[in-house]
Amino acid sequence: MPRKAREKSQTGIYHIILRGINRQNIFEDDEDKDRLLQTLLRYREQCKYTIYAYCFMDNHFHLLLKEGQEPLEQIMRRINGSYVYWYNYKYERIGNLFQDRFKSEPVETDAYFLTVIRYIHQNSVKAGITKSTREYRWSSYNEYVGEGKLIDKDYVLKIFDEDYNVAIEKFIRFNNQWNDYECLEVEDKKKRLSDTELIEMIKKQFEVEAVKIQNKPKEEKEKILKKLLETEGVSTRQLSRVTGISVNSIWKL
Template identity: 30%
Template sequence: MSNTESFEYGYIYHIYTHANGKDLIFRENENYKYFLSKLLKYIIPVAEIYAYCLMPNHFHLLIRFKESDQTSAEDEHKYLMKQFSNLLNGYAKAYNKKYNRKGSLFLDYLKRKRVDDEKYLIKLFHYIHNNSVNHGFVKDINDWKYSSYHSYINLAKESKIERKQMMTYFDTINDFVEYHKSNVEYDFLTIE
């Protein structure tokens, strides 16, 4: 998995990072809410978010960068990376201030992988939503409130999550729920 893969408009990416060392990124409910507000501020203008899961020491995003002709091809990656830099730096500064902490909160780099395969996409979607179960934070996916899973099972409720694209893989909400309850092998995923 490359952390040097360049961001490009129009493509889907799996993006994730981890806390530095044994630190936590999220200690309390307010941390999660604040991070999501930063996500809306910096990422929604440049990308559609298909899925996310925020865990105490790491997070996962599944996004597609919106098409744009505002920057040249060479500057695409730099511009899109800047949005993530603003997100992570802004969050880390507030977090460090709140907890009287110094130093880097996140790893030095943002891990990312472009998603070009439909089978990989749908398994990754399952993986991200089930991350809290896979890591043993909850036994039931419904019990973790810091993921986009709840946005999908409440389609009538307005959301900033771009649900239409991923729901094309399911005939009904029941199909979506059953898929997320099923055992999916992540044999091809090399994710920390």
């Protein structure tokens, strides 16, 4: 069955989501998130696109982006290819990192434009990672209230008010109002297991303490780890944390 054609935006602005293949993490640590940030900065100069908002979660990321000299597909091909090459080298892995092609929706009114910005900034709060948008380091929210590096915040703030200080106040109030609007979202969201839940599950399912998996014979150890990697709600870094087995060793499976 042929893929549905991507809906084009008359404004050139899109809300974009890209997630990890098989729901796996695409960021294992802050260095990974910083690498994507630097990649976006580098290609912004080359492709002349504009970014108005972003949020990097463990297994997906959001962008609010306006096309520049190149079409959206080419822009994302450059960004994704560069990041995946670096990520695979770092973690000694091969193959795809992202799930199929990226998802996008056109953003064509100021009202929805601002709604998407708020929606993106509230990702960490809705995921239970932080209690406020300002607490999360890996979104563009703090670029708006502080120093902007990647985003074009002047364009956005002028929608709120011509006076910069008044605009900032309005922006903060708007972004902290609860947003129940249904924007483009990651499908099939999974429940994250806590470390305690994972340790108990390992003990019950495999009759072994999590930290003792590394002492098992190689074949048995790999069998257990592969089964755990297929379990919904379990991340590679979390599995490394509770078993004491390095992330790279798990990736090599």
